[in-house]
Amino acid sequence: MIDNPYYSQDNHGPYEVVSIGDLHLEEGETIKDCRLAVATHGTLNANKDNVVLIPTWYSGTSKIMGDVYVGSGRALDPAKYYIIVVNQIGNGLSSSPHNTPAPNGMRNFPKVRIGDDVAAQHRLLTEVFKINRLALVVGGSMGAQQTYEWAVRYPDMVERAAPIAGTAQNTLHDKLFADTLVEAITSDPGFNGGSYASSADVLKGLARHATLWGVMGWSTEFYAKRRHEQLGFPSLDEFVTNFMVEYFRSMDPNDLISMAWKWQHGDVARNTGGDLAAALRRIKAKTFVMPIDHDMFFPPIDCERECRLIAGAQFRPIRSIDGHLALFGADPEFIKQVDQHLSELLNSPAT
């Protein structure tokens, strides 16, 4: 356990930390007194049927989800919906390697799967919030992985699902990309097998990790059209140093590695003995599959294959040369398309 002021109410709040008790994990270990950091927007209605659940992505927190995807007049309007953003385990706000006391913290934090997050969120919603229906689950990237897992695992609870830029079963290519992210960090001598005093000790590794995100996170067209200049960075070097590295440099290395492992092992087919088609057949939610056309590691073709296995699902690719990190919301056209699809989905009758 180490103190890391990056993960604070000042930076990511407001959020509430809720204990859901001991969480037994798929890999066999237990997170004792598992805490989930939760941010809410809007009000639960009397019928308790206006709930939107948003899980978070790799390195993201509830803050960016609220800032970029929730707002008055938007598809996810707090005036209409009770929006619950749950920070994934390992993201630094919920139970994570860096904030878990010894002997179970840091390098000893147990392996957590997408399914564990969804089981934890299910307990939070049903036992703490007393909610049994979700009008929509929507998330990007690892948030999409959780969205699929929700729809497969609790088909009678999830009325609509919008996985954005993510897959139900992680691909080999993504596995390999995430390997390089992990190696970038763990190869830094300052990482020291996961025992360090502060993220600053692992800055070189975190910077290499950030540069890899610079290559794969955006797209070839992002750079060809000099989007980094439009975003205020006069040169490639300044963009990498002052945006990409700056974004990741204060994050906790063990937290990132915990999430990377979870990302790599995301697979709804674990619910059906390895049969992906059978898993996706379980989904009853009205589903819009929303990849981003220039995404370099969750490409539309991977998402379309899965879409075809979900009854009634619609394939709704989003156009943005920002690629995967269009999720950050810097491209207003991306946000506009997301809102259009989500509005349409929310206005569709539940199946």
Added chain:
Amino acid sequence: MIDNPYYSQDNHGPYEVVSIGDLHLEEGETIKDCRLAVATHGTLNANKDNVVLIPTWYSGTSKIMGDVYVGSGRALDPAKYYIIVVNQIGNGLSSSPHNTPAPNGMRNFPKVRIGDDVAAQHRLLTEVFKINRLALVVGGSMGAQQTYEWAVRYPDMVERAAPIAGTAQNTLHDKLFADTLVEAITSDPGFNGGSYASSADVLKGLARHATLWGVMGWSTEFYAKRRHEQLGFPSLDEFVTNFMVEYFRSMDPNDLISMAWKWQHGDVARNTGGDLAAALRRIKAKTFVMPIDHDMFFPPIDCERECRLIAGAQFRPIRSIDGHLALFGADPEFIKQVDQHLSELLNSPAT
């Protein structure tokens, strides 16, 4: 200078090493007694008009170019053409960091540009081989960069040009990707600022570099269609370890870094004060621009933009889910398409 048995006639021969004298470089330094390793196929005809020049790509040598692209009954048929494959400076066979004696070798090897290679090759062809016409220049990746440079710099000498999976002006995205390749190597403590006793000292860095190639070199569809299994590797890990890492592990780190810098700085617009359109307007060669549709870092759209700036150039994308490393020739459909395009190009009258 260190001994590295990887770079040998046994592994990459037969080739001949030809000295072209001192080579003054664009960056201001000089390679003394610059040596180019050259492999030839076929016979120069009496008119000296059947010459095909093939420059090499990053990490590649004349061996793979001969094995994969030259053959009886192929477009590049030694019975018809005199095919000259020139190993690029820094590739380990020609003058390179690892084979240059102190004090100019290893980390002190000067920065070499694509233009320097082309100037060196021009001297070799005109002064040693006494050749003044090239029926075709064809190369992949960094070989495409050299092909463009040839066509821009010596428009009256190059009758046809076929840049495959490469650009005339390197992109920012490629610059960043190559940065990650270099960082993967230089961050290995065994690299020691470029002073090591053998590649084995830098194995961890070379392995990380190889894994990055695993992500970007192939394509998302390559892994989705489990091409690595078709190629004889039962798992992703085995493919990475026994193919990707195995491929790079014996190469010289300083040699790779020298080539990476050259790749990053490739730009024909240096010939025209930074004006890319003006540079490409110089080209008189009949040009087929041949990107690979699933290439993750020389995508067709980047190549098409340049194609439109070349008078009479034809855009001939090649379909292969092997992505950039389709260049290795493991996809027979890739080879078939390359041969069809090259045959058509060679049978077209020079412009």
